[in-house]
Amino acid sequence: MQLPPEDRTLSPHTGYTRAHWEAAADALLAAVEPYATEDRALYHLPGDRESWSGRLSDGLEGYARTLLLAAFRQDATALERYADGLAAGVSGVWPRIADRSQPLVEAASIAFALRITKPLLWDRLDDAVRQRTAAWLDERAHRRGLALQLGAVPGHGGRFLSSVGHDPDASRKAIDRGLERIEQWYVGEGWYTDGDGRKFDYYNGWAMHLYPVLHAWLAQDDRLLDLYGGRLSRHLDDYARLFGADGAPMHQGRSLTYRFATTVPLWLGALTGHTPLPPGETRRLASGALKYFLDRGAVDSRGLLTLGWHGPDSAVLQGYSGPASPYWASKGFLGLLLPADHEVWTAVEEPGPAERSDAVTSIAAPNWLLQSTRSDGLVRLHNHGSEDVRYDPYYTRLAYSTVTEPSESYDNSLIVGGDPNRTEIEPLGVGEGWAASRHRAAGGARVSSVVLARGAVEVRAFLVSGAEPGTPVRVTGWAARDGVRAELLPAVGLDDELSGVTGEGDTLFVALARLTADADAVPLGETVTVRAVGEGELTVVWSGGSETRVRLDGSGVEITAGG
Numbered sequence: 001m002q003l004p005p006e007d008r009t010l011s012p013h014t015g016y017t018r019a020h021w022e023a024a025a026d027a028l029l030a031a032v033e034p035y036a037t038e039d040r041a042l043y044h045l046p047g048d049r050e051s052w053s054g055r056l057s058d059g060l061e062g063y064a065r066t067l068l069l070a071a072f073r074q075d076a077t078a079l080e081r082y083a084d085g086l087a088a089g090v091s092g093v094w095p096r097i098a099d100r101s102q103p104l105v106e107a108a109s110i111a112f113a114l115r116i117t118k119p120l121l122w123d124r125l126d127d128a129v130r131q132r133t134a135a136w137l138d139e140r141a142h143r144r145g146l147a148l149q150l151g152a153v154p155g156h157g158g159r160f161l162s163s164v165g166h167d168p169d170a171s172r173k174a175i176d177r178g179l180e181r182i183e184q185w186y187v188g189e190g191w192y193t194d195g196d197g198r199k200f201d202y203y204n205g206w207a208m209h210l211y212p213v214l215h216a217w218l219a220q221d222d223r224l225l226d227l228y229g230g231r232l233s234r235h236l237d238d239y240a241r242l243f244g245a246d247g248a249p250m251h252q253g254r255s256l257t258y259r260f261a262t263t264v265p266l267w268l269g270a271l272t273g274h275t276p277l278p279p280g281e282t283r284r285l286a287s288g289a290l291k292y293f294l295d296r297g298a299v300d301s302r303g304l305l306t307l308g309w310h311g312p313d314s315a316v317l318q319g320y321s322g323p324a325s326p327y328w329a330s331k332g333f334l335g336l337l338l339p340a341d342h343e344v345w346t347a348v349e350e351p352g353p354a355e356r357s358d359a360v361t362s363i364a365a366p367n368w369l370l371q372s373t374r375s376d377g378l379v380r381l382h383n384h385g386s387e388d389v390r391y392d393p394y395y396t397r398l399a400y401s402t403v404t405e406p407s408e409s410y411d412n413s414l415i416v417g418g419d420p421n422r423t424e425i426e427p428l429g430v431g432e433g434w435a436a437s438r439h440r441a442a443g444g445a446r447v448s449s450v451v452l453a454r455g456a457v458e459v460r461a462f463l464v465s466g467a468e469p470g471t472p473v474r475v476t477g478w479a480a481r482d483g484v485r486a487e488l489l490p491a492v493g494l495d496d497e498l499s500g501v502t503g504e505g506d507t508l509f510v511a512l513a514r515l516t517a518d519a520d521a522v523p524l525g526e527t528v529t530v531r532a533v534g535e536g537e538l539t540v541v542w543s544g545g546s547e548t549r550v551r552l553d554g555s556g557v558e559i560t561a562g563g
Contacts, residue, residue: 001027001299011349014247016287018336018345024290025073025333031303032066032327033081040085041093043324049307051322053102060094062324064106064113069330071113071121072337079121086110087125090132097136102320108211111137115218116337175215182208190235191365194254198425199395200366200386201253205265206331209235217272229274236269237276238363240285241353241370244402245377247288252381252400254392256316257307257325259298260289260332267335270344279343280350286335288352298326305329315405316394354379354402360433360453367427369435371453376517378403378484382451382458384437385427396422398451398460399478401515404486407479414449414462414509415474416441428557433548436557443467445502448552450559454542457527458513459491463536463552467502474499478515485521487514491530492538506554508536 003023006015035045043062044055051058063085070078097103114122114133122130185192185208192208194201209232216224242250242262249262263286269275270282277285297311305326306312317325338344353359354372361370367385372378381400388395393406397413404411410420419442428436428448436450445467452459464473475498477488492510493500500509510532514524522543529541536552551558 001294001303003294009348010346011283011287013284013349013351013355014287014291016283016291018340020287021290021333021336022073024294025069025336026075027303028299028305028327028330029066029069029073029075029078031299032062035062036081036085039088039093040081041089042085045304045323046302047307047323049317049321049323051102051325052319053322056095057102057106058322058324060089060103060106061322062327063089064109065324065327065330067113068109069327069333071117072330072333074117074120074336076120079117082113083121083125086121086133087129090129090136094136107137112211112214179212182212186231187365189363189365190231190233190238191363197389198366198386199253199388200368201395202249202255202258202262203253204235205239205268206258206261206328209265210268210331210334213268213272213274225272225274229272232265232269232272233274233276236265238361238370239265240277240281241359241361241372242379242381242402243285243288243352243354244372244379245352245354245374246402247285247290247292248402249289249292250379250381250400250402251309251405252383253394254318255321255325255328256309256394257313257321258328258331259293259305259309259326260286261329263289263332264334267332267338267344270342271334271338278347278350280347281352283335283344283347284349285352286332287349290332309405358455362430362432362435364430367430367435367437369430369433369451369453371456371458373456373516373518375520376456376484378456378515378517380453380458380515382435382453384430384435384449384451385425387423387425391421391423396425398422398449399458401478403484403517404479404481404515409476409479411476411479413476414441414447414464415476416445416447416464416467417443417471417473419443422447431559432561434559436552436559438554441467443471445471446554448536448554448557450550450552450557452540452548452550452559455527456514456516456518456521457524457542459510459528459530459540460513461492461508461510461538461550461552463506463508463554464502465506465554467507469502469504471502472499473502473507473509475509475511477511477513484515484517487516487524488512489524492532506536508532508538508552510538 004019007017042059044059067082194203212228266286359372369382371380379402399412413420422439424440426438434452438448441447446465448463450461478486480486489512531539540548549560
């Protein structure tokens, strides 16, 4: 991909400016064009993988997701091609939209793109094409199940239809149903779950916040914008901390192949005026993420986004991931809707949170603890509140970071009786420098766990209850990565192999962990001392002499800071 020369005056951290985003968008659009069908209604991108929705749906996905990119770019020439594809698609090429199907999600992208390019695309269509398009979207807009867990696309077809005066009463009802549905997933302090349960991931930004906030902004509905924009602004307080100094987003949750779609809430806050972040920090974080992926092989020799993270990587895919799925990364170009003279584009880049200082930040809604260190720019996420309905390594591991990914050897796990499953996670709270939870382990055992963090150092404590005496227990730490040192030391109840066995009653296991790229870090064993002082009780003495006392039992955790 050919990009302009870096500008280290305006953008001292990334070198990227608006011109880099424009060039990247143009290159991605040019690369997919050869894979359009003759009528331009479908984009069949190459690859040996097909999603569970099938080839026709995958082709529609290719059209819809790259249309979004052309819409954000406001590229009139490209939009003419997509207008041709739209006319063919709604004339019988595209699959009908079935409730809870992948075409339902793609219809949201099409409706959204039509709404933000109305003078360039919709207004130039023949009236017959507009009517067929409205009828195709109408099938979607009036379904009661339209607010999917798959991307939270509440009422977006209805919103577009309402904006062009199509059946306004029915369209309004579709909008209201969608907003009501997403309200069920709001848990407070700017955080939504990814559908039912306690699944916290990037869908907060690229779906749950995006669609309601943009609807309110485009509709000029101040009441809704205050509500949803206020939630977005609060979310960004936490969200900005999920990026490492190298631009990497946190490697956690599903659909990671969308890559720099992680920039959506950053741009959305600036676009609508609902952000706590300075303009230079917004662009630094967003450009950092784009540069991170472009520098690491996200685009192949044909200029296509691959199914993966850096390059191709099947580990980050889901059953619904097809050849065009990565192009939801198009959402990351939302910032191009900001005019070139907007302060986000003209301000000098400012450092992100991971570059400013060491920080340990508790986030109550998902019950997470974020730990960042300025010396190496790493961010670590300690997970004591998020899980999928099944065991999923991208939701249920104890910790994630911006430089590691879940490994097949069950990193960051407590393995009881040879079983790494961690289910029925129940948050026990977060506080200054700590997070705790309870979960079910193998054989019906219950585990109360707490992590204490300071600098790059972690103390991980586990109280195992209800296990048969003599049940083997093993603690694992961070997966090793080039240029990063992963350390794990036994402290209580564990041998040098980080293994132990349960006793007659509740049994305490404690380990020290550290993930660092700081070559000058003092030995882990010299940073902290742990003493067991009773059943489920321990005292942690940090270098410098300050103490933290911990008490774990089957019902909760108590943390007391000493002198």
